[in-house]
Amino acid sequence: MSSASLAxxxxxxxxxxRVAALSAAIALNLAALLILTRPLAxxxxxxxxxxxxxxxxxxxEPPPPVPQPPAIEMKPLPHPPPMPVHxxxxxxxxxxxxxxxxxxxxxxxxxxxxxxxxNDAADTTAxxxxxxxxxxxxxxxxxxxLRQRMQGTVLLRVLVxxxxxxxQVEIEQGSGHAVLDRSAREQxxxxxxxxxxxxxxxxxxxxxxxxxxxxxxxL
Numbered sequence: 001m002s003s004a005s006l007a008x009x010x011x012x013x014x015x016x017x018r019v020a021a022l023s024a025a026i027a028l029n030l031a032a033l034l035i036l037t038r039p040l041a042x043x044x045x046x047x048x049x050x051x052x053x054x055x056x057x058x059x060x061e062p063p064p065p066v067p068q069p070p071a072i073e074m075k076p077l078p079h080p081p082p083m084p085v086h087x088x089x090x091x092x093x094x095x096x097x098x099x100x101x102x103x104x105x106x107x108x109x110x111x112x113x114x115x116x117x118x119n120d121a122a123d124t125t126a127x128x129x130x131x132x133x134x135x136x137x138x139x140x141x142x143x144x145x146l147r148q149r150m151q152g153t154v155l156l157r158v159l160v161x162x163x164x165x166x167x168q169v170e171i172e173q174g175s176g177h178a179v180l181d182r183s184a185r186e187q188x189x190x191x192x193x194x195x196x197x198x199x200x201x202x203x204x205x206x207x208x209x210x211x212x213x214x215x216x217x218x219l
Contacts (some may be wrong), residue, residue, distance in 0.1 A: 127205035
């Protein structure tokens with residue numbers, strides 16, 4: 001047997017049953033597709049018309065801009081005038097006036113002592129009684145007496161040496177206030193100066209009565 005005859009005998013033949021089954025399946029699928037697409041045709045047309053309508057875009061004009069309000073000018077509030085302050089006037093109190101007695105403030109003539117006896121001549125150091133003039137008589141009002149409104153006159157008996165310096169001060173008559181008496185004695189002894197007494201042209205020791213006045217003005 002030749003090779004040509006063997007090749008013709010080996011070609012396969014299609015199966016008729018299989019072809020028929022495939023044809024039937026295709027026909028069923030086409031029929032189902034037609035059934036499904038038939039009722040959707042009107043809905044698809046409406047959807048297309050709706051999309052066509054929505055495709056038209058209408059531009060809306062923006063609203064006109066709102067004008068800005070005018071600027072508000074802030075003015076400062078007026079300050080009220082200051083309230084007047086009423087000050088209660090204080091009564092004027094005059095400073096206290098402290099003066100020594102007017103007695104002896106001017107130079108006075110020297111009082112000559114009695115004529116010396118022979119016994120007195122032996123004792124030339126004995127002080128004499130005299131009226132002396134002031135050289136310096138500073139006087140300050142005691143603070144305690146000023147607060148308690150004390151005033152008065154103190155009569156002192158002062159021993160003055162040959163230079164006019166007080167050596168001893170005694171209170172002969174008080175003012176009625178121990179503060180004034182003590183202050184007068186201390187100030188005269190520490191700060192006052194007198195014209196010394198003169199006997200036969202020579203300065204000698206002498207006792208003198210010195211009044212000191214403490215006076216408050218405008219009581």
